[in-house]
Amino acid sequence: MTTPRAARSRWEEKYAARGAAAPAPPSPFVTRHLPILPPGTALDLASGDGRHALLLAANGYRVEAIDFAAHGLRRARAAAQGAGLRIDFVQADLESYPLPRQRYDVVLNLHYLQRSLWPAIKHALRPAGVVMAEIFLIDQREHGHPRNPAFLLDRGELRAAFADFDILHEEEGLLPRGKDSAYLARIIARKRRA
DSSP: OOOHHHHHHHHHHHHHHTTTOOOOOOOHHHHHHGGGSOSSEEEEETOTTOHHHHHHHHTTOEEEEEESOHHHHHHHHHHHHHHTOOEEEEEOOTTTOOOOSSOEEEEEEESOOOGGGHHHHHHHEEEEEEEEEEEEBGGGGGTSSOOOGGGOBOTTHHHHHTTTSEEEEEEEEEEEETTEEEEEEEEEEEOOOO
16 A cells, blocks of 8 residues: 555656646546636645646636645646736645635546545535536556546546536547547536525
8 A cells, every 4th residue: 555655755756757838738528628617716735736726717717736846836836827827736645635615616626536525625615606526447457547436436436536526518428638548537617506
């Protein structure tokens, strides 16, 4: 089992190895569905080197990006400054970092699975706020990376986790992902007004 320290070290090395290269392009899933997201304040969870935070900021969102990898955040900060975009970056471990309540109109949760975070995501969204998630399915372990079942969803699990939200879009299975494909669960779900 990977320890938190080992996981952090692995991500730090990954982002450091990228040097000055620009962040990868955003997920086509996010780009394609950006028009249905409400305007306002957005949170990018486990933001890495900021590819989605940059996209949101370029489209007028006030963006907060959280990640535990300092190298990733430095790369994201440099890209934001180079593009003249303002993004608030927070280096924190989402296992212990408390999300503020009813602060965001959009929360992105892409390729990061922490089931214990789902209630905090729900509380962090304002009424009519939207969560957009794209997370690997258990089937992915036979298809490629990641293979650790702790980082993979069961089929139907993401929909069930947000069953108290209005589902605006969902798809699940072997899905296109840029130039390749992966087993993914994707959801866009809106918090109901009280």
